[in-house]
Amino acid sequence: MTTISNKIALVTGGSRGLGKDMALQLAKKGFNVVITYHSKQTEAENVVTEIKASGHKAYALQLDVAKSNSFDGFVANFKSILKSEFQAETFDALVNNAGVGVHADMSNTSEEQFDSMVNIHLKAPFFLTQKLFPLINKGGSIVNVASGLTRFSFTGYDAYAVMKGGVETLTRYQAKFLGDKGIRVNTLAPGAIETDFGGGAVRDNQDLNTMIAGMTALGRVGLPDDIGSVVAFLCSDDAKWVNAQRIEVSGGMLI
Numbered sequence: 473m474t475t476i477s478n479k480i481a482l483v484t485g486g487s488r489g490l491g492k493d494m495a496l497q498l499a500k501k502g503f504n505v506v507i508t509y510h511s512k513q514t515e516a517e518n519v520v521t522e523i524k525a526s527g528h529k530a531y532a533l534q535l536d537v538a539k540s541n542s543f544d545g546f547v548a549n550f551k552s553i554l555k556s557e558f559q560a561e562t563f564d565a566l567v568n569n570a571g572v573g574v575h576a577d578m579s580n581t582s583e584e585q586f587d588s589m590v591n592i593h594l595k596a597p598f599f600l601t602q603k604l605f606p607l608i609n610k611g612g613s614i615v616n617v618a619s620g621l622t623r624f625s626f627t628g629y630d631a632y633a634v635m636k637g638g639v640e641t642l643t644r645y646q647a648k649f650l651g652d653k654g655i656r657v658n659t660l661a662p663g664a665i666e667t668d669f670g671g672g673a674v675r676d677n678q679d680l681n682t683m684i685a686g687m688t689a690l691g692r693v694g695l696p697d698d699i700g701s702v703v704a705f706l707c708s709d710d711a712k713w714v715n716a717q718r719i720e721v722s723g724g725m726l727i
Contacts, residue, residue, distance in 0.1 A: 480563035484508045485570030487516035493700030499523045501704040508535035531557050537570045537596035547603045564612045565707035568597040578630045586631050593635035610654035613707045616643045620663040624726040647716035656715040658706050663722025665694040689724025
């Protein structure tokens with residue numbers, strides 16, 4: 473295991489699902505970790521407790537990524553926590569993970585749903601990163617979470633997938649802009665994973681699970697711990713020359 477002393481990662485949406493595993497895997501890589509949660513404070517504190525039990529520092533902050541007007545207040549709180557809890561003024565890795573899905577096809581997607589997807593999946597990684605990158609150390613890393621749905625298409629994820637396509641373009645522009653600051657930016661694109669995302673359909677619907685497994689070269693759907701270790705790698709010095717890339721972690725789905 474690679475040990476990284478005193479490095480700090482911020483994972484948005486780290487109380488559950490993929491974000492939780494990302495936070496735990498980053499701690500295994502030696503990072504101290506700050507996670508954000510929307511409403512599940514108890515779950516977030518449980519993640520913090522688990523990370524602390526492994527010998528690393530951790531903290532949970534509330535953040536609604538859908539409300540960009542709250543970002544200045546969040547960054548002020550984050551700076552305060554860096555100083556008081558981590559004795560630091562900067563950090564090393566940002567994982568833009570927080571998000572929700574909308575299951576509606578093109579004919580049934582409302583403008584309100586579409587705008588919500590824009591706010592959560594495009595505005596948040598754009599403007600939160602804009603406000604946070606001055607605090608990221610040279611040699612640091614940003615990981616934007618997209619989706620396998622930008623490469624293959626399943627009707628019903630139309631608006632969500634469009635936003636994630638934007639995230640992949642955003643990653644390349646961020647990588648170019650931040651390159652002279654020594655900050656790397658990459659996209660992590662998960663395939664179908666057994667979590668509570670989208671109502672837990674992949675996890676709980678056995679027919680759907682079996683169908684997706686049959687489309688996947690490795691013969692199963694993904695699990696959260698298939699994802700977190702790849703994020704931890706991208707945030708670490710082990711990936712120091714990986715930049716502006718889309719890394720799909722789908723087990724070879726629809727290849």
